[in-house]
Amino acid sequence: MKTTGGTDAQKRRAGESAAAAVEDGDVVGLGTGSTAAYAIRAIGRAVDSGLDVRGVPTSFGARALARDHGVPIVELDAVCGPDSPGIDLAIDGADQVVLGDDSNDGTIDGSATDGSATGEAETDGAGNASGALIKGGGAAHAREKVVDAAADRFLVVVDPSKRTDALDADVPVEVLPEARTTAAAAIRDAGGEPALRRAERKDGPVVTDNGNLVLDCSFGRIADPDQLAETLATVPGVLEHGIFVDLADEIHVGTADGVTVRSV
Ligand SMILES: O=C(CO)[C@H](O)[C@H](O)COP(=O)(O)O
Numbered sequence: 101m102k103t104t105g106g107t108d109a110q111k112r113r114a115g116e117s118a119a120a121a122v123e124d125g126d127v128v129g130l131g132t133g134s135t136a137a138y139a140i141r142a143i144g145r146a147v148d149s150g151l152d153v154r155g156v157p158t159s160f161g162a163r164a165l166a167r168d169h170g171v172p173i174v175e176l177d178a179v180c181g182p183d184s185p186g187i188d189l190a191i192d193g194a195d196q197v198v199l200g201d202d203s204n205d206g207t208i209d210g211s212a213t214d215g216s217a218t219g220e221a222e223t224d225g226a227g228n229a230s231g232a233l234i235k236g237g238g239a240a241h242a243r244e245k246v247v248d249a250a251a252d253r254f255l256v257v258v259d260p261s262k263r264t265d266a267l268d269a270d271v272p273v274e275v276l277p278e279a280r281t282t283a284a285a286a287i288r289d290a291g292g293e294p295a296l297r298r299a300e301r302k303d304g305p306v307v308t309d310n311g312n313l314v315l316d317c318s319f320g321r322i323a324d325p326d327q328l329a330e331t332l333a334t335v336p337g338v339l340e341h342g343i344f345v346d347l348a349d350e351i352h353v354g355t356a357d358g359v360t361v362r363s364v
Contacts, residue, residue, distance in 0.1 A: 106135075106259020106354070114257040114354030115139035117361065118191040121255060121350075124152050127179050129247040130166050131192025132159040132240040135257045135354075139191040144169025154179070156187055158247045159240035160309050180250055190251035192244055195342070196234040196269045197262050197351055198325075199362060231256070231351060231364030232325045236272030236342030239297065239308045245340055245347075253349045260353055267325055270316040271332070272297070272342040277313050279337020284315055286335040290328070292317040312339055 115138025122128055122143055130140050140162065143153060147170050154174040157163035166173055179185055233256065235241045248254045273294070275283040284294040294315040297306040305313050322328055325345050332341040351362045 105261035110259035110354035111135040112138045113359045114259060114352045116142045117352045117359040118255040118257045119143050121189060122153055126153050126188040127174065127185055128153055128155050129187050129190025129251045130155040130157045130162045132162045132238045132244060133193035135193040136191055137165055139257060140165050140171060141169050144171050147171055156247055158244040187251040189253040189255060190248045191255045191257060192248050194233040194235050194256050194258050194262055195237040196264050196267055197256060197258055198230055198232040198267060199263045199351060200230060200265055231348040232267060233344040233348060234267050234269045234271055234342050235344055239306055239314050241272055241342040242274050242310060242340035245344060249347055254347050256348045256351045258353055260355060267322040268320060270318050273315045273317055273332060274308055274312045274339040275315055276337045276339065280313050283335050283337045287315065287317050290331050292319045
């Protein structure tokens with residue numbers, strides 16, 4: 101169900117722009133997906149050059165990539181308990197992000213991605229607060245939400261194809277295997293059309309890192325993401341859904357010739 105139409109260069113610019121915000125001594129949430137992967141690789145290069153960071157991975161894939169690129173890994177428990185440092189910032193991708201038009205975006209050229217140019221937050225006419233996201237194209241949204249929400253700052257990295265005025269992509273919902281039928285019925289009652297996510301190189305369904313299944317749920321245009329997020333969270337057997345509201349702090353959009361950064 102991936103909805104990406106961006107180029108690798110756009111993803112790289114977005115990922116590297118957010119990675120440039122990482123400072124010495126930081127604990128960093130390491131997101132999942134092809135755009136966040138560019139940030140992880142850039143952090144790995146910075147570690148090679150002497151940067152002292154520790155990464156909290158959001159998935160099996162992010163953990164493996166961080167290890168391959170020399171980013172020291174730390175468990176969430178070790179940094180988020182009492183008297184622990186916490187997560188300074190998380191960098192993660194998205195399948196859709198509400199951003200409205202780009203008239204308030206700060207622009208950074210491709211060579212100077214220091215994350216310093218930021219625009220103002222906006223709300224579109226339909227009540228969609230800027231920065232609302234759909235995540236979970238990689239079925240990692242449950243751990244992603246835990247890590248991204250725990251961070252002091254959450255930087256979203258996307259290519260322009262992810263921008264929208266209103267969320268309308270399928271919403272991934274992770275469900276306990278035993279609850280797939282009852283949860284699907286409750287989602288239909290809430291106006292959605294759920295489809296069990298099928299594996300591409302294995303018979304049967306996608307199984308998440310947590311051993312659960314994913315229902316990709318079509319709701320059409322989502323007029324009120326907060327309300328739908330609350331509704332989905334109350335369905336028995338739902339572990340987590342892919343609507344992220346009031347979590348993002350900055351959106352880094354890699355473009356053809358640079359990066360735009362929006363504070364939300
Ligand atoms: O939410 C995610 C994984 O669960 C990803 O961040 C999202 O699917 C974007 O991935 P990509 O950068 O490859 O388009």
